[in-house]
Amino acid sequence: MQMIRKERHGLASLAGLGLVLTAMLAGIVPTVEAKEYPAWEEVTKGATTMPGLFPLYYNQKDQQLFIEISKANYDTEFILPISIASGAGRMYLGGDTLNFGDQWLVCFRRSADRIHLVRKNIKFKASAGSPQADAVKTSYNDSIIRALPIKSEKSGGSSVLIDAADLFMVDLAGIGVNPDRSRSTWFKVKAYPENIEIQVAAVFTSSQKYTTVFGSDSAVPDPRGTQIVLHYSLSKLPSNGYKPRLADDRIGYFLSTVNDFSKDVDESAKVRYINRWNLEKENPSSELSAPKQPIIFWIEKSVPRTYRPYVREGILEWNKAFEKVGFIDAIQCRDQQSSDDFEPEDIRYNTFRWITTASSFAMGPSRTNPKTGQIIDADIVFDESMVRYHRQDYVKNVGIPQGLELLARGERQAFMKLFAAEVPEIEGRQAEYDEMLKLYKELIAEHPEHSLNQQFPRQPTWVNSTGGCNCCMMGPGIQRQLGLMSSVMSINGLAPGGKVPEEFIGQAIKEVVMHEIGHTLGLRHNFKASTMLSLEEINNPEITRKKGMIGSVMDYAPANFALDPAKQGDYFTTTIGPYDYWAIEYAYKPISGNEEEELNKIAKKAPEHDLIYATDEDMAGNPDPRINLFDLGDPLDYSEQRIAFMKKSIDGLVDRVVEEGDGYQRARETFTLLLGEISQATQLAAQYVGGAYTARDHKGDPEERPAMQPIPLEKHEQALDLLSREIFSDTAFTFSPELLRKLAPEHLTDGYESTPNYLYPIYDRVLSIQRMALTSLLHEQTLKRVQEIELQAVKDQEVLTLPVIFDSLTTAIWSEVPAEINPNEPIEISTIRRNLQRAYLTQLSGIVLGTTAAPADAKSLARLHLQDLFDRLDGLEEANAKLSPYSKAHLRETRDQIAKVLNAEISSARP
Template sequence: RDVFDPEDTNYCTFRWVTSETAFAMSCLRANPMTGEMIDGDVIFDASFIKYWKQSYALLIGSTTAVGGEPQAAPLAFGEVISPILASKMGFGQPAAKALLGVGALDKPFGQMIPEVVPADQNYLQWQLAKNLARGTRGFCQFQTGFRHDFGLAAIALADVPKPEPPKTEKDKEKDKDKAPKKPEPKPELPEEFIGQAIKHIVMHEVGHSLGLRHNFKASTMLTQEQLNDTAITRSKGLVGSVMDYSPINIAPKGKKQGDYYSTTIGPYDYWAIEYAYKPVDGDEATELKKIAARAPEHDLAYATDEDAFLNDDPYVNRFDLGADPCQFGKDRIALASELLKDLDGRVVKDGDSWARTRRAFGILIGQFGDGATLASQYVGGQSVSRDHKADKDARDPIVPVSGAKQRECLKFLADNILSDQAFQFSPTLLRRLGAERWMHWGNDSGSGPGIDISVLERILGIQKIVLGHCLSAETLARIQNQQLQADSGTDPLRIEEVFRSLTDGIWSDLDKLPDQKDPKAAKIALSTVRRNLQREYLRRLSSMVLGDRSNPYSDIFSYIVIIGGGSSSVPADARALARLHLKEIAGRIGMVLETRSASLDDTTRAHLEESKHRIAKVLEANLDIKEP
């Protein structure tokens, strides 16, 4: 043909485009009469390679009466502290708001339910996303996680410059005769990484063009030990399907780096394509049933978009990698902790702005949030499958996570998230988290509101992820239900263990306070991180006891820390345990105030006295008659 047009259905095209928002998209067209796919194209934005994009968030409300489309009225500005939890809650996908469990009667008259969208989306992009989500099986958010991933890769793979030894006067004289040094090139991501990332994205989008849906359980195909074995990954990939949102594979410290992303399609992809496209002679239904009967095979695990939203399966996630998502979270927290030690040296060269340090800090804090999310999901978690009866190696539709694994994750959370020791940052680093105000088309250097970063708000936000999950009515009810699902001789987790683990971890300081008898000795102080966490824990226990149902939006945005800024009916046993633990905490506080009050600093003493007073008021209050 003399005229080429990528819109022409005679051509399947791959198009590079340039915009200020990184994305890739599959454009699929089908015959409306038969459903036959007649054209598939992939659009790939070159901005994917700009890896310092920051995931801010806007809470968008409405000024329009019920029945009309909402106007973009910002309610608050926030920052995503757990990209994995954000994706589960529908961040960037406006249609997901209906799945948040907030009914029509809960919203104020004349107002739409607040929606959470990326701050880098303008109003037009927001409306386009809404329309796309309404008319398709799933709205692809791969680009949201990839931006975050590229930032992490830039930090982790950067070479840290070694400090030069001090020069003598003789050395300085020699330097005068030398030609001036050329400026060092800025560190770039390895070409192998870029190539594998682009290939993985293209395979994902071509999969959509062939009719494949997302598969968010495919990332569990390989064990953590197998992920960097290229003899395995080059033959069947890092994940069971390229239709998962798989993150960059970064080898733990001391291990050889393998592939960064899957370099080939996975076993599930071959299987799904076989089912959809294999020419069949004879009885098609029988042949298709035979192919589908392979579903219980480990490498063919499957869970799609509906399974990912607010699910109870800890193995269904976006942006996780490996058979044990909890271990993946642990590894990412360890990686972030290591990178934070020399962060400013990794991301900022002499003569450059400190702005990258702020953005890099936010990316690494997100690793703590993701670790908290992945480990929390095991508490009350259950693996879900759709195997048919009599399939070979068929699993039960619901298999609770073992009690031992749930306890392991609870202990990890108590030791590494509900602790101030896990969040130790260099004062020098925190002074270098300045804001950037230089923004234009093609430059994504905006830093959001405020000059400094409220580190304490971010830490508490991460800790709220744990409390929000472990103390939610759904989780506690599910743990109780798992008592009935457990076979004789097993040891399922009990809800009293959850309360005990949280109380002992959060209030352990009261048992460790030294006995200061010397009046001249330094006063004993609980850290601000501990005081904030203890207040939040008391608030949640109090809400259980009082039956607080006043705020239907209390925790639906728990993955966002609102800058500057009730629970539903819980099992009756949980309410009783909450009362018991409040009484116990009050008793422990009273003992400390009785015996060591003089050795406490004023803020710590005020905190403990206020906590004791609040507990007393809660225990004296009447129960909400709406609760059982």
């Protein structure tokens, strides 16, 4: 019965629809009474009219701003860049580009008495008029992100007025900033023929958690009244006949990706365009020509005059690469004068900006047309604390919440590559960082629209979900290198008082500027480029000043210290490298013939030694040990030299870095820096074990390399020998009592938030380095890769095996307990060695008991080594060996623990 009612209802509805259609055909159409709006003149009374792309009506006195949207502009696409013009310290960085890598194309559509702000879905397309176009239209839609009430309407509906506050006095950027309209104001309002620029002084209440996690740096006196200036642009898209250029995975560029369903079904629908500027020759027939429209960078007046020459050199250095492809003065520099009235956030201007926070960062984001990849605007932000190289709390200032989150997600390899130098410091402050991570996760839970791979209040992420760099980590790393340089120069008598000579700071600035300009030209990071030269070649200026110290300035290079000061070359690279020339050739070389063929010819150079390449995503899962931050030359040779250099520098550092009349805090800072460099070098060596060389070559490339090939056995043996000697041996870490007694804490603090720790946690910090190496060598991924690489070896090729790893570790770590006991020879095991032996026992026990994931063969080997160690310890008891009380207690406890592990493993139930 119920079904019959439904059917009758449906028939009635159809009948009603029929009557409506009949009435419409007969010309009898019901009328909808048009809504009457307040008069245009009344709404805009007292406002100044500002003609432009969208006419603006601004009443500054009453803080009212209206935007006129004409009917002709409905459904027209505009780009909507958002940035922070003035920030709030580290929480919200001034100059930050908010939607970099995810440009918004928007349009306005009218719906009754509302204007919808529509964010266009431009990731999916098909040829107009094709069946695939209908399928795309059915499958994908745009997003309506704001519904804006119409405030007035011109006669005939030719234009409407909206209140700009409904659009911009909200959290339009999606960063958790909801302006309080009663306290927020219009900071700047400008209209131009092809764009409008609007700044909002947004006042809001920020969470105290931001301050705890990201550090306030006294930037916000009261979080209840946090204020930042948000800059919004609405701009036309360029219409200059730009031709997109397809990407190639052998060369690293930021990408604009669309899915084109017009392509054949046997091809991927994805089309990837590289991001680049529209450079065209003014005289196409000339071998060398000025561009029709050069890339002009304005050096903002905020840049200190002392450093402007280095900034200019860094910007213009790239012209060398453009000249190779036929452009003269492709990049130009201009100094901003007081009379130059423009905002750096204005999409028509490319700027180099100087800001002051404690985050020591630099970034070079650009705006692109997401449909084509054409770059239309770029702004470099350089934080001046980078050159204030005096040691700062790097881990707290520069993103340790991100690092801990990487560990929580199991991305140990990425964490170690980013933060290995900070591991000793983290070890001593784990409780503090655990609390920071807890608060950080609470912030994420409160703002689920954000994630680690997006910009959540101003954390410097190293790569985002679209493969774009949000905030470059080179700046903070260079600050660390300058701090290290200050200490090393003090130790070597080259920088009294630790003041690095200006020329070397200038070199560092130039290198960072070259790096960030590379980003604004579209280039991504290249973390293999530092391996181009040997350590001997790196200290030969005749080579480095011609082709660079590294293959690309898109790598992160450390300050170069020669082990022998008499052979010291440049500290920083002074020019762009071979890879940079090659990348510019691929993106910017004018091509008149078959573009696909010509581009492939360029990309086929990939196997050349100087053009080696790997980028951000390779940091997390690529087994190639040549992919690193802040290394030089062969990473294993560099690791060995760096450890030797740092240990040499530790001797007698107090007298060399602490000036007469100064406190001894500088000694602690320097010692911590040197330990951190040893930690970094340890990670570089450890990752060779279980590593493999990788390449991006395509089939048919000249001298193509396999995608993956085993590392020669001698390199593995070199790595294990280095770790055994310099990290695991009983003489690896020895420090004089005179040094340890003078590692004074910082007494001057900004309040009572911290209590000086007089005891330097030397045992914890040394163990953290040793444990990091142990964890890397015995990690499940390492052990699995060692086994898998055995399969890749050709006949009679010797490769690393699991037994070699376990034998090397046991021999180095338990050298005090020989297989044959001499009862007349006393055995003394130091505290540092006892800590290391306990850590190794924990690792082996975890593998045997299954609490630490490992391959089955590794479990068998771990059990074998525990059994062997147990037998040796038993032999000590029987031989009545001469042991100190510490050593006797330690070895007996070790023997008892091994017995429990072996018994537990034997009795455990197996399926």
